[in-house]
Amino acid sequence: MVADKSGLSKKETEQLMTTMNAIIRESLMDGKSVQMQGLGALEIKERPARAIVHPRTGERNIVPSKNQLVFRPAGTIKDEFKKL
């Protein structure tokens, strides 16, 4: 379907898709946020370590910090989907 719109061959589109994904992944690994025009941004956020208490045993534990891939939709697209 993307092929139809862009006027490229299916093969080309597929190849572009995979390379695009690879590039996005790599740049995310580098700690970059990927800006996708008209869509939003994919970025890595660090979730800080936090203390939790086991509700049943009362044990105290620390959840180590970890990174999370988050998507921040662009303002325009956000509004567009709000009304859906």
Next chain:
Amino acid sequence: MADKLSWTDLRHALALRAGVSEKKVGAFLSAFQDQLIEVLKTDKQVKINGLGTFKVQAVAPRKSVNVNTGEEIIIEGYNKLVFAPEAGVKELVEKQPKEIDPLKKLGAQAEEIVDILGDLGQSPKEEVKEPEPEPVVIPEPVVIPEPVKEPEPEPIVIPEPVKEPEPEPVVIPEPVVMPEPVVEPEPKKKYHFVRDTLICVVILLMLLLAGYFFLRHRLGDILQNIMQPSDTEVVADTTTQAVVETEEAVEVTEPAPENMIPEGEISQEQILAEFLEASGELSPAENKYPDLITTEPMHEASRLAWMAKRFYGAKIYWPYLYDANRDVISNPHNIEVGTPIRVPKLTKLQLDTTNAETMATIESLREEALRSGE
């Protein structure tokens, strides 16, 4: 910014990597974007292999309160676009060490601090100027008006002369060379003096507060001591009355103190004498413990040991309580709720756990008490 991959960057990289002209890549990207949005609108979900899934998620309407008016309002539901990364991608991201960044920041901060410190060390002007705001700002909120009035004006007065002599020798090279070394140390000393007085004042205040609380605590004790006689009065009255009314005074004393109000203006000694007389026959315990701290009805879930801990500071003294209340306690493990327990005043010797004799009496009383409970 370097930590972003923009749309154009992506296009460049794609064209390079895939060996396709940038024009074609641009067409592909915009087609991809359009397609993504279109499918999202119809299917609510688009999965991109090797990356993750875009989803349209509905947010249900919810109640809220207008912060200004307190009115209840309903926030209408809406849809939002969310992205769930593929499992493999997620793992990769989570493992990726990001600690390098904060470390770098820390290093930069450290450098900045070093720079600032270096600046401070080089120019004495700033050093002297800095203390100015400190003494003025700190004393106002911390210390209570009375003593502060003295030091407060001081720091304000001192800095003024400090400012004047400084620029003179440093900036405008006037003939006088002397002031530089002489004037600069002086304000520092004065500043130290002000700080010292401030510290003294604070310490004094703290001491005063401590003294106040101590006194109040002691006053409470003294008041308690004064109150004691009235307690004995209550007991004495009831016991004397009880003797008159019935011979079984012991049983009557149990409910009486709760309802009774001290009557009559008989002198304390008289009461005490009568009290001792009245109770003397019944239990020799009163003779052993002439002074009472208080008489307290047995609470539910209370124990002699706990009362002992409360009044004497340790549970081990509980046998004394048993000894002083033998007449009302049949089983020390099971005392009826509401039973008035006399709490006698114990002498230092009686509370001395290092004294072998005292310990022996406590032990024997304890054994006696335990035996009676069997």
